Amino acid sequence: MLALNTLDLLTVSFIGGLLSLDNVAVLQTMLSQPIVAATLIGFLLDNTEIGLLIGVLLQFLWTSNVPAGAVVPPDNSVLACIGASAAILGAQFWNPSVAIFFSLVMTVVFAPITAWADAQVRQFNNQLALSADASALEGNFRAIPLKHLSGVLIFFLKGFILILSGTSLILLLEKGLLQVSSSVPFLTSEGFVRFARIFDTLFITLGIGSAIQLLRVSGRLEGFFAAFFLCSLLVEGLKLSPEASLSLAVLVPLVGQGIYRR
């Protein structure tokens, strides 16, 4: 009953580990950002819809944690991979909204662990820097690139282990809860599903709240308010299509505030 699809888990952890390298170690093309990474994991597990949803919901959550200097923010690429894979694999045996709910909650719970693991890797990498010093003094210059690149393997292993263990833990927890649901009928009730759906829908407010805190220029939010109310009015009041409402709600404040002017 508690068996997990090991091949899926290993594949997702491997690909997730590779994607997470983009976060710090190599490239930084933002392939590792939740909106991309979770969608790719969704594509890999044949459920792009849930992958995309998890990616969007997690994208803005840690926006204000900028990796400046020695600050080590939560690893949002690893968390996106955990969230997407746990939600998709969990949706195979539980209601999708409930699976998404558990994934979102657990990724937030795991966030400090990913930051801690990242800090441990960076601490470990101190040894690479020190041994590169020794190689330079010995005149063994060819060893230096190898020492540097071995950091890629360490960062990959960190991502792989975190995704594998995090996803497995969430799925085992869900399977365990399903097993005891006969004595706790609330877990499979319609009310719980409705709660999970509302929670999932409103989850994005956490991320948007975090993003606007980072983005507000001199504390001003007029542009945000104007676009929000205009878009709501167009889509709910005038019944315009979401695409048309969104375009107008962006264009009108842009022109009104004259942002395009030099």
Added chain:
Amino acid sequence: MQLNVKANQPERVDRLDLFRLIVRSFFLQASWNFQRMQGLGFVFALSPILQKLYKDSEERTKAFVRHLKFFNTHPYFASFILGAIARREERRAHTGSPGEEEIISFRTTVSGPYAAIGDVFFWGALRPLAAALGLAFIVPGGRAALLGPVVFFMIYNLFHLPIRIMGVIWGYFQEELVPQRLQQLNLIGLAARLRQVALIVLGAAAALTPHIEGVSWENHGLLLKLSAFLLILLFSELNRLRWSVHWQLAILAITSMILVHSLD
């Protein structure tokens, strides 16, 4: 100290070396650590050039050791410094000038301001804007939603890749003019505008979040929309007050429970 430049005439840095420098700059942070931060990555990127320029093993060792020291800046803006250092090392290998201290001092002096510009522009403005534009494609739902991650990736890298590639080239060929060039670009001013645009796009997209595929607002759109708006304001303030995301999650769970009961 004057170098023995006649004994082993050093070579010049050519286009292939600069291409290698660009490629290697993408691996700058592979061994990021607390002690030296990007120090080892800096040497990794410069290593083919240093080996080419310094044939004398003593001078080569000195060059490697001076660049293995602490170094940290924004990973994209490191390209400007890498290009400029390659040029300075080339000059030093040929003429003995600039001195070792001057090279280290240049590296240290520019890394701080470049880090600040990079953090403000890329982490603080461009990344949230690209994500907001991606979200704008996703929230109306339908097939176009899959364009969201593509739009995010393309818009971000439209700025990222040229900065990284041109950084090395500008750094090498226009080393003294780079700060002036960057000033002309006015990235800090541009970042403030991008943040305003991102706020507007986020506002419009937030009003449409019920259209996210797979999640419906059922028949209580107005109540939920109002709740979403108030929650966004609340979470923004809680972020300002540095409340942990775990507490915010608890508030969200309680609000969802209240809404389930009020919608029944």
